[in-house]
Each structure stands twice: as C-alpha cells, then as structure tokens.
Amino acid sequence: MIHLAFVPTLVLFAGAALEIVLAGVLSRAAKGWLAFLATTVALVAVLAMMPAVMQGDVLTATWFDWDTGIPLAYHVDGLSILFMLLGTGMGSAILLYSVGYMEHETEGTTRFYVLMLLFIAGFVVLVDAANLLMAYFAWELIGLCSYFLVGFWYKQQAAADGSRKVLIITHMAGYGLLAAVILLYVRTGSYLWTDPAMAAAFSGGIALLMIVAAMAKSVLYPLHTWIPEAMNAPTPVSALLHSACYVKAGAYLIARLYSIGPWHVGLGNVLLVIGCLTMVVGVVFALAQTDLKRLLAFHTVSQLGYVVTGLALGTSLGVASGLLYAASHALFKGTLFMCAGAVQHATGTRDMTKLGGLSSRMPVTTLVWIVAAAAIAGVPLTNGFVAKWLLFNAALDANQAVVVVVAWAVSLLTTFSFLKATVSVFYGMASRELCAEEVHEAAPTMQVGMGITGALCLVFGFAPQLIIQPVIDPAVHALGFNQQVQMTWLGVLTGSGSIGVTAGAAAGLALAVVFGFGAYHLVRAPLAAQTVAVFSGGEKLPLDDTLGAADFAEMAEEAFAPIYALDPDRVLFPVWGAIRDGATGARHFAAAWLERNPALTALVSAAVLLVAVWLL
C-alpha cells in the first residue's frame, strides 16, 4: 500500500499524465477543472497528514530506487507540511482562477496545465525529499517548469528572452546546490540529509553554496534580475511563481539548513545583510515601475528580503517570523497577481499610465486588490501586518534594531508604491482608449480564486493563531527550536518578553493617529475628491496638470538614483559579453592557426604529446 506521504506527489503526476492522455477529448475548461481537482486532492492529502505532524511526528517513507542506490525517500515534518500547504493550497486557488483565465487561449492549454501540475509536484517532492540528490532533481524540475511556463508564449520575443534569463540565472546558481550535495556525499557516503553524519560534514562553505542556489530561486539581491523579465508569462504562472512554488523553494532551502547542520552565526549575518539589501533594492526598483506586473515582481524581491531576514535571525521567534512571512506573502502576492491578471485580461494592458477608474467597472477585483495591497503594506487586520509585527519583535528580541529600522522604512515605501498602483489602476480617470473599450469584471472562477486567497489574508490577519499553532509552530519545531510563538487575535504577542514592545508600539500608534488627525485638520486639506490628488500629497493642481504613475516613477528615479546604479545586470551583461568575445577570439585563432594547417598542427601536437608523456 502506498504511504500517505506519497499521495500528493502521485496525484499531481497522475493529473499531469491524464492531461496528456485526455488532451484530445477535454475542452479547455475541462482541462482546467481536471488540474484544479488534482491539486485539490493533493491539498486534502496534505491536510490529512497535518494532525500527526502537529503532534510532533515525522512521516518517513521509502518507496523504490529512483536510480541505482538512490531510493525515493520522504521525510515529512512540520516544515514540509507548511510548504506543501503553500504549494497545493495556492496551486488550487490559482488553477481555479486559470479555468476562466485560460478559456480564451487558443493553443497550448494542455502544455500549460501539464507544466503547472509538474511545477507543483516538483515543489512537493523538493520539500518532502530526504534524499538530497532527489531534492536537487526536484529543484531543477521546478526550474525547468518555470522556464517553459515563462516562455509559454514562445513566439513573442519578450517571453522567449525572459525565459532564457530564468534558465541561465537559476540553473547556473543551482550548480551551487549540486556541488554542495556532491561534497556532502563524498564526505559522508550518504545523500540523506537526515543522516547524523551530515552535521559533521556540513561546513560554512557548503552552506554558502546552497545559499547561492537559494538566492537565485528566491530572487535575493544580486541574483534577482530574472524576475521582472519573467512577467511576459500568463498571469497564473506569475502568481504561482511569485507566491508559492518558485521563490519559496529558496526560502525552504535556507530554512532546511537548520536541519542539516549547525547554524553558523557568521552565515546568519551574511544572510541578514543580503536580506536587508534585497528589501531596499526591491522596493526602490518597484517605485520606478509603470508596468503593473513588473511593479509586483520587484515587490516580490523586496518581500523575500523580509522572509530571509527573519530566517537569518537564528532565533525561534526569527525563524517563526520568516516562515509566517513566507506563508503570508504567498497569500497576498498570489492575490495581487491574480487581480493584476484580471485587469490585464479585461483591458488588454498592464501599463499603469493607460489604466485608471476601474473600480466602478471591476468592483470585486478592486475590493480584493485593496485587501491584498493593505496586507503587503502591513495594514492592521491583515496577515501582512501580523507577519511584519512578528518580524519586528523577533529582530528586537535578537538585538537587531537596525533590521527593524530598515524593514519599517521599506514598509513605508511599499505603502507609497501600492498607493500609486491602486490609484493609477482603479481610481482617477481612465485613458481615452480604455474609456472606449468594454471592460468587464473577471470571470466567476477568477473571482472565486482570488477571493479565497484575499479572504484568507483577512482571516489570518484577524485570527493569526489559526495558522501559527497548527502550521508555523510545528515547522519551527522541525528545525530544532522549542520555543512556541504565543500570539493572539490581531497578531498581538502575549509572550512575557513581548508585552513591553506591544504596549510601546500601541502607544506610538495611538500618538501617530492623534498627530495625523491634528495635522490634517490644522492644514485643512481639501476634502473634495481630486482625480489623482494622492500623488500631489493633497495639493490642488490645475486640471491639465495632473500627476500620474509615470510622474511618480520619474520622481522615484530621481530620488533614488544611486540605488538604481546597483542593478546587477550592469555587471552580468558585460561578463557575458566578455565570455562571448573570448570565445569568438578562440574561434578566430583556431580557424587561422590550427584548422588552416591541420597536418602541421597535428604533427607539432603529437611531438608535444610525446615529450609530455616522457616528462610527466
């Protein structure tokens, strides 16, 4: 009998196989429903494993030899369950959304659903694998799925170019993981990370190799530049990539390092710096965007900085904050992408300079967007606030006040950015072209898909204990930390060390609200609605001189000019150019000197070989 641990993987692979077998029979919508069904069954199987794992059990199972001497071995603990829930849960919502989204796609729907299912299956194998070689295999499987999905519209140059960048950056960085796995095997004779010998063999260098691989997957600075280029994919792909199955793979690997070997403080500090830098660079680049999906992509970069910063703190509270942030980000970022997809689907553009005034024509999408935007900005009553609040507490608890300052500043910039996006897309005036078009609300399946994840942002913001106790705590325990996170309604921490911080923050918040109201009334800001007054800070502007997303982007570019110089592509492209030029030089040399005189070259080479054999 097949062990329960294998069921999610099997169901997802079976779903992909059925999509291929029934490709000629099923309609486009039926293919979508089949994919949704497979992912939902996988989700149910994951939920079935939860009670045992919540009690601290680990489900271990070995099936058959995937390769000679390499068994398909699973080790399902709290961390695996958390990430499986993200993969299958978000996967279900996104595939439900896809039913409506892909209905009008004329070709490639079978390819799309097969790849989406394999993508989720690969992620499930990655987080369950006890065998590091299998984990690398799954790591690259999800890499390949994302490559093909990003290049889904491969006849378009932008999509093809984006997928190429995804392949090159993430696969090359993945060699870090492969080298680490090989080195661990050579030192221990085992591929199982659960093997006790691993801890002794696990050095800082090996951890660094794994972190390099994780950096590219989790879009950490400076290996993040592929993600904005990957935006030419269908929106469900972007949603899955950003929320669950791709960028979270790197976060999983970083968290799993705690299980494999001893955590090095120096390594934690390196990750803290990378995390904070990623937060800042991501949000500053996001401010300059006028393309809605590119803006969301850069926010993914920034938000992953929060996740990694939490994980890098190296304390129980820190790891809990990183994992909660990962889960929260999956929900609000998945929702935001689905909303952005609905907008693009309805209007045919994602250029914010051409959008506007959609709230009246797409009220449901607007509502869901506002909830998710509030969550990413960290507004209380949303899961984003709870995650940020826990991170701030964890950083203070670990004496990392600088992290709090950086994270707080980045939160402010995130709020600015989403204010711009929300006003540009949903409020103000629509462009003339858009006014002329018949813009419709998203299809019902799309509304339900994004509605579920949007609602969960509120549920876990209001009652975060619903996710902390059954999911986050077991995951933290799986990594060797015993302290529980004591959290109650609205994200208020009730642990003995947190009371002071909570009380202080509450007082500060109350003071800020009072000060804000006071300032507002003193200045007597105009109450009449302006088209885009929010960009002018409430200033009245002449009707023919309104500010919009493009002005905002220009302003950001001017203000943060030195940070834009940190674009790693300015280094990566010249490196690629140098390699190409070097290769061309070698070709010219070979053609001019070696291939033109093959007999002479062969004779000279043979003579050199003869001497070398004698000497060496």
Added chain:
Amino acid sequence: MSVDLIFAGTFAVLALGIWLYAISVPQGGRTWWALTIAMVLLAIGGVLTSGSLISTICLDLAELAGVALVWSHRTKPAEAAARTYLYAILPGIACTLLALALMGETGNRPAIFVEDLIVFLIILGFALKLGLIPFYFWLPAVASTAPPMTTALIVAVVDIATFVELVAIRQTSPWLFTEHTAIWMIIALSSMFGGAVLALAQTELKRMLAFSTIADLGFLLVGLIAGGSAGIAGVWIGALSHALSKVVLFGAVGLGEMRIGRPLTLDTSGLGAQLPWASAAFIAAALSFIGVPPGFGFAGYWRIYIAATQFGGPLLIAALLATAALDLLCYARAIHRTWLGPAQVPIIGTPTHLASGVLTVLAVVTVLLGCYPGVLTGAIVPHLLAMTQ
C-alpha cells in the same frame, strides 16, 4: 544485462530511427544506405566483441566506412572533409593497433620505455579517432559538409563505440590511466574547455554540435580517468545519453535545414512556430545533453561529478561545473536564437511527419529515462560494479 548488449541494442535502435528519418528526409542514395548498414553492423560487432582484436578491427572498419560515407556525398567540401577525416583516422588506427600489439594479449604493464610509447600511441590514436583537442579538425569539417544524419551516425554510433573500446582498455589495463593521469587530464580538460568555448563561438548549428561533442567527450574522459565505480558507471551512462541526444539534435537541425533550404544558423529565428515537434525535440535533447534534470544526461553527469570530486577534489568539480555552465550558455543561445521567438524565415516543402515522429519518440525516451533512470541503471550498474571490483 551485459553493458555490451545495451550498447549494441542502443546502436540498433538509433540506426533504425535514423533510417526511418532518412525515408522521410533523404540523406543520400543507395551508397549511403549500404554504407550506413555496414557501419552500424560493424559498430555493433565491435561492442559485442569488446576487448578482443576483432573488436578493434570492426571499429576501425566502421571508422573507414564513416569516411566513405562522407565521401559518398560527392560535393567538393564533403570530399575535402572526408580527406581530412581519413588523414586523421588512418594514423589513429595505426597508433592504436601498434599500441595494442605492444601491450600483448594480457595487457599487463610492460617495461618503462615501452610503457611510455604505448601511452603515447594510445592517447594519440584515440585523440585522432575521437577528434579530441588538439586533433579535432575532421569533426567540425564533417559536420558542416555532410548531411546531418551522416554526422549523427558517426558521432552517436562510431565515436561512442570507439569510446566504449577505450573504456574496455581502461578496464583491462588500468595502468595506462593511473600511472599517466596528468597527461590524460590535460587532454580531457583541454577538450572539455576548448570544445565548450569553440562551440559557444559558432554561429552554424551543425558546427556547434560538433564542438559540443568534443567537449562532452572530454567530460566523459574525466570520468574515465577518475575511474572507480561511480566514474565508470557515469561514463557508460553518459555515453548512452550522448548517443541518444546527438541523434535527436542533428535530426532536428536536419529537419530545420530541409524546411528553410539552407544551413541553420543563430540568425534563423522562430523555427519553433513552424516546426513545433522538431523544436521541442531539440530543446529536450539539448537540456538532457548538458545534464539538466530530468534529462537522461543527468544520470551520467552526477556520477562523473562524484568520481571527479573523489579524484580531484573541489577544484575538479568546479572545472566540470564551469564547463557545464558554458554548455548551458551555448545551448540556451541556440534554442532561443534559432527555435524560439517570432518566425522570421519562410519555410518550404512539405511536412515530414515520420521524421518528426522519430525525433519526438527519441526525445520522449530521453526524458523518461531521466525521470526514472533506475529502469536502465538498475540493469547495468550492478554489472559494472562487479566488473570494477
């Protein structure tokens, strides 16, 4: 199951695929058919009698059949390439035969002066026959002048059979490698890096494939030098994967050339829109060839990585991974500048379903074997372990 049988079976399947392809996309006249049948039979005979003089003779004759096959295309460039091929193969054959004669039947280690001579002759002989750097001239010349499936047969069947012969020599006379590691490693690394760099610089796809063959043979040679059960198993599996992938790659390029009426270059954008199956087969085979999971190539690559790390430490694995990165850049460029993107070149002629079908089946086999390599390695690795012990 014997490894020899698996190679013989693989050659037979690949030859069948190539012949079916050639029905749909003609590669030559009666001479071509006769020579390919002779070449395949000789290669199969060579691997089935591995380790004997008959094997060497069969494989040498297969090489000569390859030369005749290139010559049979009767164009001036093809004849020039065949001449270069012949000038490389004849001394190569002479060197290996002389070396084997000096080694005698036992293959035991001889006196020091003779040993150096044998090592020199073996390295030179196989470098010439396999087209390793710096003796590579014939391979790119053949690839750019002969029809794609002619080159595919030479690379995937004759070259791989010759490499299998080298592996057999490594098994019977390990001192040839263990006592002369440095010189073997220089040849292997220069072929690996040189091949990868020169492949990256090519603009014509057939020449690029030829140089990447040289790089991959250098990579396999590193595994052979490192030895051990992981190294030898990696080399066997890598060689099988090489053969399978190269037939698909050359076949896809051949289909593209036939439909656009000129050689495929990096300026031929968007063929995937017009030839989706050939494009998909090329992409799958290319990714498998460079060792990206879930392609079959990975099953050989990870074993060679382990053998190389055990043999040469982190520096050697870094060298192998650097080459893999160059291969990735090379193939990613080929995939994206030739097959993907908007279609820019009009296609001519009629669709070739049989050829596309053959390539698709072989590409699917490559992926399936990569997803579950145990189905093949389970049959051969225990046998290899017994051989190496």
